[in-house]
Amino acid sequence: MTHHQTIYDQAGAYDVAFSFRDYAKECDFLFDVARRYAGREPASFLEIAAGPANHALEMARRGLVSTALDRSPGMAAYGLERAAREGLVVEYVEGDMERFALSRTYDIAACMIASWSYLLDNDAVLRNLACVAAALEEGALFVVELSHPRDLLTRRKSTKNVWDAERDGVQVSTRWGLPDDPFDPVTQVRQVTVEVDVEDVNGRRTYRERAPEREYGPNEVKALVEASGRFEMVALLGALDVDLPLDDEKHSWRMIPVLRKRATTP
Numbered sequence: 001m002t003h004h005q006t007i008y009d010q011a012g013a014y015d016v017a018f019s020f021r022d023y024a025k026e027c028d029f030l031f032d033v034a035r036r037y038a039g040r041e042p043a044s045f046l047e048i049a050a051g052p053a054n055h056a057l058e059m060a061r062r063g064l065v066s067t068a069l070d071r072s073p074g075m076a077a078y079g080l081e082r083a084a085r086e087g088l089v090v091e092y093v094e095g096d097m098e099r100f101a102l103s104r105t106y107d108i109a110a111c112m113i114a115s116w117s118y119l120l121d122n123d124a125v126l127r128n129l130a131c132v133a134a135a136l137e138e139g140a141l142f143v144v145e146l147s148h149p150r151d152l153l154t155r156r157k158s159t160k161n162v163w164d165a166e167r168d169g170v171q172v173s174t175r176w177g178l179p180d181d182p183f184d185p186v187t188q189v190r191q192v193t194v195e196v197d198v199e200d201v202n203g204r205r206t207y208r209e210r211a212p213e214r215e216y217g218p219n220e221v222k223a224l225v226e227a228s229g230r231f232e233m234v235a236l237l238g239a240l241d242v243d244l245p246l247d248d249e250k251h252s253w254r255m256i257p258v259l260r261k262r263a264t265t266p
């Protein structure tokens with residue numbers, strides 16, 4: 001398995017596990033980025049590796065044309081059901097972020113919470129950048145949220161990997177990674193074990209799955225963006241905060257390249 005498909009197909013449990021995130025605030029951040037680096041309010045949004053599509057749903061609530069893309073059928077069904085329940089128009093495309101083509105273009109795209117870790121080598125990143133660029137307007141932005149490089153390169157960790165969450169009578173305990181998960185220092189790919197324990201009216205069940213995730217340093221991200229020829233990196237942020245650079249050692253906890261689509265050469 002090339003990603004944590006069993007886990008992601010439990011879309012409802014995933015959504016409870018990550019319900020600590022403030023998706024409205026994360027979308028405010030995407031708007032701040034668009035104002036600062038594209039100089040305009042976005043009218044359309046594309047969420048890459050969208051999972052439950054919380055960002056796409058929030059953007060639709062704000063009146064944007066909104067599309068989610070993910071390869072998990074469970075996530076697609078879940079996202080569409082939530083959109084229907086709220087009467088929101090969200091298109092959900094079931095597809096691979098390395099190989100897709102959409103029928104329209106967007107003002108801003110985002111790939112949140114380290115979903116780029118499923119692009120396991122440089123060619124996969126370049127394929128993703130080419131597909132996203134083709135789906136964007138000229139001058140439009142692509143925001144990628146990645147783990148902070150200190151998590152890869154030092155012993156200090158920026159996030160917790162074990163936590164509990166509860167919503168509407170569903171309790172979910174998550175462990176993302178075990179200390180002895182194998183790491184290949186040549187490819188920067190870790191075999192990450194994920195354990196999700198779900199307790200609801202149907203009883204208790206545990207899902208456990210190991211799958212590869214690639215970890216990134218900032219220099220290779222810069223080089224890959226340059227090599228793509230499609231984008232320029234206009235910022236490298238350290239949090240979901242347009243004023244916080246990656247090199248703010250005290251407050252940064254994420255690595256967020258903000259990419260702007262280059263003008264197409266004739």
Ligand SMILES: C[S@@+](CC[C@H](N)C(=O)[O-])C[C@H]1O[C@@H](n2cnc3c(N)ncnc32)[C@H](O)[C@@H]1O
Binds near residue numbers: 053071095096097113
């Ligand atoms: C950690 S979840 C993140 C979901 C969402 N971005 C969020 O912020 O909650 C990673 C998602 O990436 C999706 N994914 C992994 N590899 C993919 C690929 N090659 N193409 C499309 N989706 C992919 C998984 O199905 C999963 O829904």
